[in-house]
Amino acid sequence: MPNDSAMQMSAQVLAEAAGAAMFGRDPASQGLGMTLDEIRPGYARMSMQVRCDMLNGHRTCHGGFIFALADSAFAFACNSHNHNTVGAGCTIDYLAPGRQDDLLTATAVERALAGRTGIYDVDVVNQDGLLVATFRGRSHRVAGTVV
Template sequence: MHDAGIPVTAQALAEAAGAAMFARDTASKGLGMELVEIRPGYARMTMQVRADMLNGHLSCHGGFIFALADSAFAFACNSHNVVTVGAGCTIDYLAPGRQDDMLTAEAVERALAGKTGIYDVNVTNQEGRLIATFRGKSHRIGGEVAPLQS
């Protein structure tokens, strides 16, 4: 609830949490990531592969692909406005990212019970080619991501 006892929708909570987190997220912003969409249990982020992100094979370094997937995971699992951290994850690289590719990470909540959640993230390029798959396990530590007025 907030102002005048009007209930806050799950979508409004997701948007408030996303905006608050992104405002503080210098790491994601520094890599050029953008939060394109957020809903309860869902986030979509993009990042363009820059020349300084290339490895010795002239493909996107896996650490940058991981960072994009991990950021989308973080926004999805915090979209319920409960402070949530990563407890573990795995990633599988399926195809290379190339310079100037626009990568998109789409994180989807698969399960949420008590303090634990499971999220799947697919990273694709601008042609829809699957670049990587990531699975993250979250742990709720409590508190609000975006404090709401009461």
């Protein structure tokens, strides 16, 4: 019978494999310049630099790009258990603007996982630690595995 440490290591190895496989076939996140900085079971951290083509008419980062970063971190966190999982719903609150050349980081944390449903909170901060947005996602597990 494996001990807790071995099971945690196995879960971490699986999370990393799932993250690498998903990122490798995710042209949307790659095309926006996102990086998968860290992944572990129920957790993902991703970053994206705000480019000039991501600015809106106010010369701040379009909310859709901030949402995309948060949504991607959510997706990686909820698929980190190697079960195919999709978003079932979410909300986002924008708290401060992103600016050109900002490095935005989204950290997704699993808050609850029961049966096929999970709840994940994602905070998006800039390089100074300023909270730019907060996102809550609800996941639903579907058939199959990531790897």
